[in-house]
Amino acid sequence: MPRLEIGDDWTYLIARLPDTDDDFNDFTTPILFCLNKDYAVTLSCDSLGRLWQPFIDQARSRTDRPVELLVDMIDAISRQYQRRVAAINRQMRAATDNIHTLRVKDIATLAEYERKLNDYLDALIPMNWAVEKLLATSGLRLRADDKEDVEDLSIDLEQVIARCKSLLRTITNVRDSYRAVMDTRLNETIRLLTVITVALTIPTMIAGLFGMNVPVPGDNDPLMFWKITVVSIVAACALGGFFLRKR
Structure with a gap:
């Protein structure tokens, strides 16, 4: 010192x-x-x-x-x-x-x-x-x-x-x-991951519904797979865009 x-x-x-x-x-x-x-x-x-x-x-x-x-x-x-x-x-x-x-x-x-x-x-x-x-x-x-x-x-x-x-x-x-x-x-990353998770729940729910071993509407339609895919993608994008715009 x-x-x-x-x-x-x-x-x-x-x-x-x-x-x-x-x-x-x-x-x-x-x-x-x-x-x-x-x-x-x-x-x-x-x-x-x-x-x-x-x-x-x-x-x-x-x-x-x-x-x-x-x-x-x-x-x-x-x-x-x-x-x-x-x-x-x-x-x-x-x-x-x-x-x-x-x-x-x-x-x-x-x-x-x-x-x-x-x-x-x-x-x-x-x-x-x-x-x-x-x-x-x-x-x-x-x-x-x-x-x-x-x-x-x-x-x-x-x-x-x-x-x-x-x-x-x-x-x-x-x-x-x-x-x-x-x-x-970090907050932005968590928010983005949360939006992605929420958006993916729609195609997951639809896939789970049509994947059950029970009669469902359009089970004999050869284009039903593509219809379900398009609807799932559109719904997921719409939901994701809605939450991304919300602050």
Whole structure:
């Protein structure tokens, strides 16, 4: 769980970031930031080269100011979350372009996105709280520009959190819409099968009547079979059409 802890001379910030070694891995990876007046140290159980190497190549952070370096590193993590959430948003839009063409596979994909976004929220919300607590940590001796950077970072994290919640609501709405469409299709199918069953009762009754071993009208008529067949088909179609038009 991301949190901020303060020791004698060190401040410890535990955070989680999306796994950077696999674009399709939805688990978050823990990372520990250790900070004092002279050093900033990071510890993690996984290799984070894909995150830190671009940061090393592109960032212009002062290594003699650990607080500024810490804010820049957390900002890099925030941008990583933003990219992941934006990718999920694009994939969701492609998968839910038409609610009527959704398949079970698409719903399973949305469920996977939902689990991933919940994992991100479980990491982002406590991390934002920890970042906000940095402002109240007297041992860090934040300057005015440092406080502004921390506040901006907190705003960025809140925006990512809001985006995750928005996507989760979208997933819920899509799933509810899909359930409504499936219920409608099921009702239409049951209705059609019911009409077919009712329509088939007429030829079944007529066939049963003329199939009994008793004298019946027209038993000597050579065309009686075709007459019965035509009457049965017409009656079945008329009854079926009547029920299909009834809503």
